[in-house]
Amino acid sequence: MNSDLNLVPLNSSILHSGYQHPVTRAWANQGRNISKSMFMYPIFITDDDDAEVSLDSMPGQKRWGVNKLEGFLGPLVKKGLSSVILFGVPLKTPKDAQGTLADDPNGPVIQAIKVLRKAFPSLYIATDVCLCEYTSHGHCGILHEDGTINNQPSVERLAEVAVSYAKAGAHCVAPSDMMDGRIRAIKKGLIDAGFGNKVTLMAYSAKFASSLYGPFRDAVDSAPSFGDRRCYQLPPTARGLARRAIVRDASEGADVIMVKPTLPYLDIVAEARDLAPDHPLACYQVSGEFAMIHAGAKAGVYELRRMAEESVQSMVRAGATIILSYFTPEFLDWLDEPTML
Ligand SMILES: NCc1[nH]cc(CCC(=O)O)c1CC(=O)O
Ligand SMILES: [Zn+2]
Numbered sequence: 001m002n003s004d005l006n007l008v009p010l011n012s013s014i015l016h017s018g019y020q021h022p023v024t025r026a027w028a029n030q031g032r033n034i035s036k037s038m039f040m041y042p043i044f045i046t047d048d049d050d051a052e053v054s055l056d057s058m059p060g061q062k063r064w065g066v067n068k069l070e071g072f073l074g075p076l077v078k079k080g081l082s083s084v085i086l087f088g089v090p091l092k093t094p095k096d097a098q099g100t101l102a103d104d105p106n107g108p109v110i111q112a113i114k115v116l117r118k119a120f121p122s123l124y125i126a127t128d129v130c131l132c133e134y135t136s137h138g139h140c141g142i143l144h145e146d147g148t149i150n151n152q153p154s155v156e157r158l159a160e161v162a163v164s165y166a167k168a169g170a171h172c173v174a175p176s177d178m179m180d181g182r183i184r185a186i187k188k189g190l191i192d193a194g195f196g197n198k199v200t201l202m203a204y205s206a207k208f209a210s211s212l213y214g215p216f217r218d219a220v221d222s223a224p225s226f227g228d229r230r231c232y233q234l235p236p237t238a239r240g241l242a243r244r245a246i247v248r249d250a251s252e253g254a255d256v257i258m259v260k261p262t263l264p265y266l267d268i269v270a271e272a273r274d275l276a277p278d279h280p281l282a283c284y285q286v287s288g289e290f291a292m293i294h295a296g297a298k299a300g301v302y303e304l305r306r307m308a309e310e311s312v313q314s315m316v317r318a319g320a321t322i323i324l325s326y327f328t329p330e331f332l333d334w335l336d337e338p339t340m341l
C-alpha cells in the first residue's frame with residue numbers, strides 16, 4: 001500500500017543533505033552574516049565623573065562617569081567596536097519640567113561626546129535624544145497643565161537638544177521620544193545649524209509601549225512619576241500605526257529607521273524592510289530582552305551564547321542591518337571565534 005509520502009518525488013523530500021555539514025550550513029544562510037560593524041553599544045553615563053556602578057537588573061552593565069570611559073572602551077575599540085549610543089543619567093542635579101539638563105554643556109552626555117571624540121577618533125558616536133531622563137515628571141516630552149503631552153514645544157525642545165549634541169561632536173542623533181513631527185523638526189534644526197549633511201538622524205520609528213524597558217528605567221532612573229507612555233509609544237497590537245510611523249519618519253528625513261523592542265516585533269522589522277527598503281534598519285534589543293536572555297541561561301533553559309546569537313540572527317534574517325545590543329562586548333569576542341553553525 002502506498003502512503004502519501006511515497007507520492008512525493010524523492011528529490012524534493014530530502015532537505016538534510018543541504019545542511020548536514022558546517023560548510024553547507026554556512027551556505028544555507030541566505031544573505032548577510034552578523035558582523036562587528038553592525039553592533040552599536042548602548043552606554044549609560046552619569047554625572048559623577050569617577051562612577052563605575054553595576055546595575056543589578058542588567059548583568060555586566062554599568063553606569064559610567066566620563067573619567068572612566070577611556071579605560072572601559074579602549075579594549076573594546078581594539079577588538080573592533082565601531083559605534084556607541086550614549087544615554088545620560090543625571091542623578092545629582094535637580095530635574096525640571098523642560099528637561100533643561102538634557103543639553104547642559106557640563107552634563108554627562110556632552111562631556112562624554114568630547115572625551116570620546118578625542119580618545120577614539122574612529123569611534124562613531126550616537127546620542128539618544130529624549131527628555132525623560134531629564135524631566136522632573138519623567139515623561140519624554142513637555143506637558144500641558146493637565147499632564148498630557150504638549151507636542152509643539154516638545155519637538156522644538158528635542159530639536160534644540162539634538163543640535164547641541166551635534167555641536168558637541170555627535171555623529172548621529174537618535175530621538176526615542178515618539179513625539180509627532182520630531183524627525184522633521186530635528187532635521188530642520190540640523191540643516192539650519194550647518195549639520196545637514198554631517199549628522200545622521202536615526203529615528204526610533206516603531207517604538208512600542210513595552211514591558212521590556214523595565215531594567216533600563218531602573219538604570220537611568222526615568223520611570224514616569226505618574227501615568228505611562230501609552231499615549232506616545234505604540235500599542236503592541238498596532239501594525240498599522242507602526243507602518244505609518246515608519247513611512248512618515250522616512251519621509252520627514254530619517255537616515256536610519258529603528259524598530260524597538262526586537263524579538264516580539266520581528267514581523268515589524270520585516271515590514272520596515274519592505275516599507276523603507278533603501279534605509280539602513282536598526283533593531284534595539286532592549287534591556288528586558290537582555291535581562292531575559294541572561295535569566296533563561298541562568299535557569300539552565302539554554303546556553304547564553306547560543307541564545308544571544310540566535311536572537312541576533314533572527315533580527316538580521318528579518319532585515320536588520322544595525323543591532324543595538326548590550327551583548328555587543330560579547331559579540332566582539334564571539335565573532336573572533338569559530339561560529340557555532
Ligand atoms: N525614551 C527613553 C528610552 N530610550 C531607550 C529606552 C529603552 C532602552 C532599553 O530598555 O534598553 C527608553 C525607555 C522608555 O522609553 O521607557
Ligand atoms: Zn524618553
Ligand SMILES: [Zn+2]
Pocket residue numbers: 227228230231
Ligand atoms: Zn495617557
